[in-house]
Amino acid sequence: MSENSSSRAVLEGPDIHRALTRIAHEILERTKGASDVILLGIPTRGATLAHRIGERLEQVEDVKVPVGSLDITMYRDDLRTKPARALGHTELPADGIDDKLIVLVDDVLFSGRTIRAALDALNDLGRPRAVQLAVLVDRGHRELPIRADYVGKNLPTAKSEKVKVFLAETDGRDAVELIK
Amino acid sequence: MNKHLISAADLSKDDALLILDTAEELARVSERSIKKLPTLRGRTVVNLFFEDSTRTRISFEAAAKRLSADVINFSAKGSSVSKGESLKDTALTLEAMGADAVVMRHGASGAPYRLANWIRGSVVNAGDGTHEHPTQALLDAFTMRRHLKNLEGRKITIVGDVLHSRVARSNVLLLSTLGADVTLVAPPTLLPVSVGTWPCDVSYDLDAVLPKSDVIMMLRVQKERMNAAYFPSEREYSRRYGLDRDRFAKLPDDAIVMHPGPMNRGMEIAAEVADSARSTIVEQVANGVTTRMAVLYLLLGGEI
Numbered sequence: 001m002s003e004n005s006s007s008r009a010v011l012e013g014p015d016i017h018r019a020l021t022r023i024a025h026e027i028l029e030r031t032k033g034a035s036d037v038i039l040l041g042i043p044t045r046g047a048t049l050a051h052r053i054g055e056r057l058e059q060v061e062d063v064k065v066p067v068g069s070l071d072i073t074m075y076r077d078d079l080r081t082k083p084a085r086a087l088g089h090t091e092l093p094a095d096g097i098d099d100k101l102i103v104l105v106d107d108v109l110f111s112g113r114t115i116r117a118a119l120d121a122l123n124d125l126g127r128p129r130a131v132q133l134a135v136l137v138d139r140g141h142r143e144l145p146i147r148a149d150y151v152g153k154n155l156p157t158a159k160s161e162k163v164k165v166f167l168a169e170t171d172g173r174d175a176v177e178l179i180k
Numbered sequence: 181m182n183k184h185l186i187s188a189a190d191l192s193k194d195d196a197l198l199i200l201d202t203a204e205e206l207a208r209v210s211e212r213s214i215k216k217l218p219t220l221r222g223r224t225v226v227n228l229f230f231e232d233s234t235r236t237r238i239s240f241e242a243a244a245k246r247l248s249a250d251v252i253n254f255s256a257k258g259s260s261v262s263k264g265e266s267l268k269d270t271a272l273t274l275e276a277m278g279a280d281a282v283v284m285r286h287g288a289s290g291a292p293y294r295l296a297n298w299i300r301g302s303v304v305n306a307g308d309g310t311h312e313h314p315t316q317a318l319l320d321a322f323t324m325r326r327h328l329k330n331l332e333g334r335k336i337t338i339v340g341d342v343l344h345s346r347v348a349r350s351n352v353l354l355l356s357t358l359g360a361d362v363t364l365v366a367p368p369t370l371l372p373v374s375v376g377t378w379p380c381d382v383s384y385d386l387d388a389v390l391p392k393s394d395v396i397m398m399l400r401v402q403k404e405r406m407n408a409a410y411f412p413s414e415r416e417y418s419r420r421y422g423l424d425r426d427r428f429a430k431l432p433d434d435a436i437v438m439h440p441g442p443m444n445r446g447m448e449i450a451a452e453v454a455d456s457a458r459s460t461i462v463e464q465v466a467n468g469v470t471t472r473m474a475v476l477y478l479l480l481g482g483e484i
Contacts, residue, residue: 071205074217074218074219074477074481075217075218075219079219079481079482080482080483080484081483082482082483083482083483084181084477084478084479084480084481084482085481085482086198086201086202087201087202087205087206088205089205090205090208120218124212124214124216124217125212125214
């Protein structure tokens with residue numbers, strides 16, 4: 001980190017825990033029991049969050065919701081700005097996604113371009129009944145007409161700032177930091 | 181990764197593992213109903229084949245099309261090459277057509293290396309003379325990894341016409357990069373003079389090597405490249421170096437049998453061995469498409 005940048009924690013571990021629990025409750029409420037829901041996380045941290053939300057759904061209402069991951073690398077619109085990237089892991093439930101309610105899960109919603117790519121990827125994998133979006137942090141500055149259905153925290157940011165999510169599974173601790 | 185893929189020696193261990201891991205993810209694309217990704221839209225891949233090939237050309241064509249690239253097939257027969265056009269002029273023609281990558285097969289060792297100096301796009305070697313065939317080595321390594329998980333310390337035996345085989349050279353280089361122990365088995369007349377400098381062991385006794393092999397790869401006896409007598413008779417070759425039922429029984433129970441194709445059934449491999457459950461020969465063809473997709477994505481998918 002350079003000398004004149006500073007980071008501030010905007011969510012700590014317990015805040016993230018509560019936000020995910022609330023999202024789980026909202027999913028159950030909005031989907032009337034989540035009976036045909038599939039949670040698809042966008043690697044890396046979205047996939048981790050999808051698993052956590054899946055566990056919460058099971059704790060709250062004892063529903064077992066299929067959880068998978070959806071890599072969107074091959075559908076990105078900025079592939080040609082950098083050398084080819086390594087691919088993430090895509091894992092879909094064995095029964096496929098046709099006629100299911102897909103809840104996409106990501107850590108930060110920013111320009112909306114990742115979600116646009118995810119919608120394209122889904123289109124090649126099947127025809128879900130509907131697609132919804134859950135994010136831990138919505139930091140604004142959308143560049144496409146996309147919005148989230150479930151938001152852990154709305155975080156007003158300047159476009160020059162960075163939002164970094166840390167999760168215990170990949171980073172050893174839970175936190176969301178705003179880096180100026 | 182380098183801009184071109186001409187030799188398996190160009191790949192570091194990290195490069196090779198990145199290609200294999202990418203291929204592992206792309207393998208799922210071949211299982212779904214829409215077997216297509218938009219990643220290489222607008223990129224042009226030219227298949228430039230100066231030698232006959234069915235599986236390699238079709239495999240590269242399928243790989244490029246699954247990534248939505250535009251594919252131009254160029255075969256020397258019926259082209260200006262038969263009117264005497266030089267390789268360089270052909271290359272400049274392709275350059276003018278805006279080829280982002282040229283997949284090249286040529287009878288002369290080193291031809292793709294020359295081509296790489298003349299054009300701006302990436303060059304992928306699809307077999308040059310008796311030199312190298314790196315994507316074949318990658319798909320073989322991918323196939324082995326699917327069966328053996330890790331190649332580190334695994335015993336790989338490659339049997340047959342090493343002298344004329346570009347597959348053998350590329351496999352030895354790549355497999356040693358990946359940490360496997362390779363043993364070549366062939367009659368002395370079918371080993372290149374330089375084999376002592378290769379990162380592998382050499383044996384003339386197939387029966388002694390079989391019980392210790394995790395993988396046995398049979399090479400085709402390349403009659404079309406043989407202009408001298410390398411062994412007394414086909415029958416004798418087959419007796420000493422062919423993989424028949426008795427030799428197959430000496431392999432460990434979980435060992436796999438590979439062959440890059442096309443096979444001479446009854447010569448280097450018995451038909452019943454080639455068709456056994458432990459033969460990966462058909463699987464290798466499917467894995468070829470996946471591995472070549474990974475190579476094309478990593479060469480062309482990003483900034484070029």
